[in-house]
Amino acid sequence: MSNGLNACSKVIGLPMPDRQPLHDAAANDMPEKRLLRCGNLYGASSPMQHLFSMIGKVAPTHANVLIVGESGTGKELVASVIHQMSRDKDQPFVALNCGAISPQLIEAELFGHERGSFTGAVRMQKGCFERANGGTLFLDEVTEMSLDMQVKLLRVLETNRFYRIGADEETEVKVRVVAATNRDPAEAVAAGVLRSDLYYRLAVFPIGMPALRERGEDIGLLAHLFLRQLNEEEGSHKTFSRASLRLINAYPWPGNVRELKNAVHRAFIMADRELDIAPAIGPLKPVPPVVEQNADSVTVPLGCKLADAEQQLICATLDHCGGNKTLTAEVLGVSLKTLYNRLNEYQSKLFLQNAIVPARSYGVQARN
Template identity: 80%
Template sequence: MSNGLDICSNGNVVGLPTLSALHDAQHNDTNDFPVGKLARCGDLYGASTPMQHLFKMIGKVAPTSANVLIVGESGTGKELVASVIHQMSKDTTSPFVALNCGAVSPQLIEAELFGHERGSFTGAIRTQKGCFERADGGTLFLDEVTEMPLDMQVKLLRVLETNRFYRIGADEESEVSVRVVAATNRDPAEAVAAGILRSDLYYRLAVFPLNLPSLRERSDDVRLLAKLFLDQLNEEEGSSKTFSRASLRLMSSYVWPGNVRELKNVVHRAFILADRELDIAQAIGPMRAAQPECQGDCVTVPLGSKLAEAEQQLICATLDHCGGNKTMTAEVLGVSLKTLYNRLNEYQSKLFLQDAIARPYSIQGRN
């Protein structure tokens, strides 16, 4: 489905309307959005200034062989950007292989990356190619690369420098030609400072860094993207559902902490619940935990609160007070940056689990 303007191979947007025109259209409480005027880069859509810049950067780096490091919050579409880079590369028929480093146990990640020989360890009943061999000649996408164990980061660095590696249990080296596109939802500089990302690996991966804007940084795109998702659902289901006026207003005021993934899932959830008009407020629901009560520089915690809950409220309030600067937050709280990251990851995991429990059906999408 193509509802936007294609982007040139050099990253230039063709025929994109002025943002003022899009702004006027977005603030008209109707469902007649100019979705056809969205700029399109592969499967990425956007009309805002940050997305125009991102499209241009993708257009410049995609035809090269440079490694790319994509930095962005969860839900901003990092794997989708990696896929678009591959699609716009010199050989689009070459393999695209993706691995989430945070989803593989430390004991198995070496075999996942480099493969193994038959009998090299218990359960290795046959020779298995790893991600590097399967991506030979193409692109390997390493998501959540900062979650990779430090000893594996050393081995990954060697492959990036020499294009050579050993399968587990092999006597001879294998040689590949692979472009690596890595991604992280952490600030790479803070990850290096916290000792969870090697600085030499960081510089090897970040030959060409790409920063993905959060949805709140591209607010011009929210209602345009929502209409695009709704049109896709209407086409799939043969329906003609629309957004309620209240939903259109809420889209612009809600902060979308889950970014494009949350927007797409909320539209899908509202679509399932709606007979004719989608109610976004009902689809968002009470999934977001209430914020701690803050007065000035103080955080009020009710008596009877669990210690872990009080700690979470204090950490989140301090992070907000420090403007999102995690290094400063760790210093104020008197903990290491690594400890702060571990706590924030725990809170994020609990939030996604609550989301999953709150909806009894599966919402699919890769943005």
Template identity: 80%
Template sequence: MANGLNVCGNVVGLPTLDAKTQAVLHEDRAPYQETELSRCGKLYGASEPMRNLFTMISKVAPTNANVLIVGESGTGKELVANVIHQKSKDSSQPFVALNCGAVSPQLIEAELFGHERGSFTGAIRSQKGCFERANGGTLFLDEVTEMSLDMQVKLLRVLETNRFYRIGADEETEVRVRVVAATNRDPAEAVAAGLLRRDLYYRLAVFPIAMPSLRERGHDIGLLADLFLQQLNAEEGCNKFFSRASLRLLQAYPWPGNVRELKNVVHRAFILADRELDIAPAIGPVRNAPTLAEQNTDCVTVQIGSKLADAEQQLICATLDHCGGNKTMTAEVLGVSLKTLYNRLNEYQSKLFLQDAIVHASPYGVQARN
């Protein structure tokens, strides 16, 4: 067993490859074979973005601050919420989760606040809502931007007063609940689009946390794939391993579904494999994003005599557009650091006479995020 340092405070044992498998994979795993996964709750990672995430969790967990987690689907937002609760001083109290996008607008008020018997058709008995069930603990509201604006007003009032009315009730109920919310949308864009009330955004985002996508986590991809494979080997009593081609594809594929997709792909490849895992067939049927190799099929035409700075701008904006606005992937394709890319984009934004050209060249904006 290899020990990984738990940034949240513990040392944990993680499964390692047997000697024979390590010998087979030595050449392709060289960049990350000596790296150890750190663990925080059910979150694993060795990359700098994940270590920063673990630090953020350890800072905010002991407080009472509301948290807004922002990140793509499949990055582990609920796992973060769970760890925050586990590391809080109220960890012995309930943790209640609600996906706001999975509840119809007609039922979400009753789901959040509960109802009295006979308050509407089918209400044969009184029932507590999520706020009451989470009293003293943590309420996790996933995909909060999918909530209607009318409900956002009611949610805001609860966050401000810690009081609400059950449907059909004459008296208010008082609770003490920490709210951790999450969204896969950019909050600023959601506010601008009228999907999220600005005042609710500021109330939720007392402590914002940005989840890194899997493609931003470098060799965490291979480490996590190893972890998932060894867990499956332990469960099934097998000793399967990745092919060398699979290890290369793990790093080349952009993983639009993030850690959730990676885990599912490893599981599918495990089921299909007799001994050596080939992840290409497991990715193929569900792939919905281009590989890095496929991203190089387009070209940019630059007129002879163009200024070098103009040609660079055209290439950067076209590559950003082709990568779907993903700045990390764009930097990788261009062979520059992410900081360099942000500097270039901010330079373009600051030149007012180039704004129109940039907007038409790329729909993804140039606002750098911290």
């Protein structure tokens, strides 16, 4: 293992090599494999070993980090491990989801406010930067931040100073920023939703998160890990059915580790002894009706479900735009994040239709 991976294991106080045995008599057909562990991150695949190595290298520094990966891959877990392995691990770790805060409130969330600075400000409130002083601030979905706020964030990163809303004097802080996005940063910059100067300031050390479908043997290992944890919590001895084991390894898991963990939990609740993972992944959906399409239009029949019509319009527009997702999102008037979420849903639905029920026609591709 690399020095970075060694550092990852040593800092969290685990024996070298940091391998956690997962064999359990109740885990039928469980492969004789072991997971590496880095904080609350688990993996045995090459992409995860590389990730652990990168974490081990950057954590002891004060460099800003930009984590890029799909939703559900564990970006906040990586940020937390980086903090745990840093020199400032005893200082605060503060997390903020930039996509969950309205543009009108995010400045107060980041920088705080003085008493009476606006309606409802009945007392002075410290913001995330001030609360994270000396430690780490994790900014999730940073590309969802407005361009005006990106300018203010850039100034703080450059000067380590900011004004609370309504304050006359600046506040100085020393904070390491770890940011994350589920968008391709280059596409976000090209689409004008991420300032290039902020991107370069955040991405001193970029880290790419592998999707679960790219992690090979980790999928089955993680499923057994989640099942073992549930069995320990409930004092049970439930197992996966053989069909479930095959489906777990074949399904593309567009929601990544989060989707896998939730599916195992749902199947566990429903099972008396053997887990059936198929219903937990999601109910089978009827095949959308075939629609008429030509070079520049899509026609759907009356009675077609709204969700099916939306799917046909999105897929046809994507095809018309030559597969360019950024352009497709602009044409449809939706965010790139929304488009990615919809495409992940369609990928999951198509897989279930093909894998669990006899294959049927899935509609007509748009023609240019």
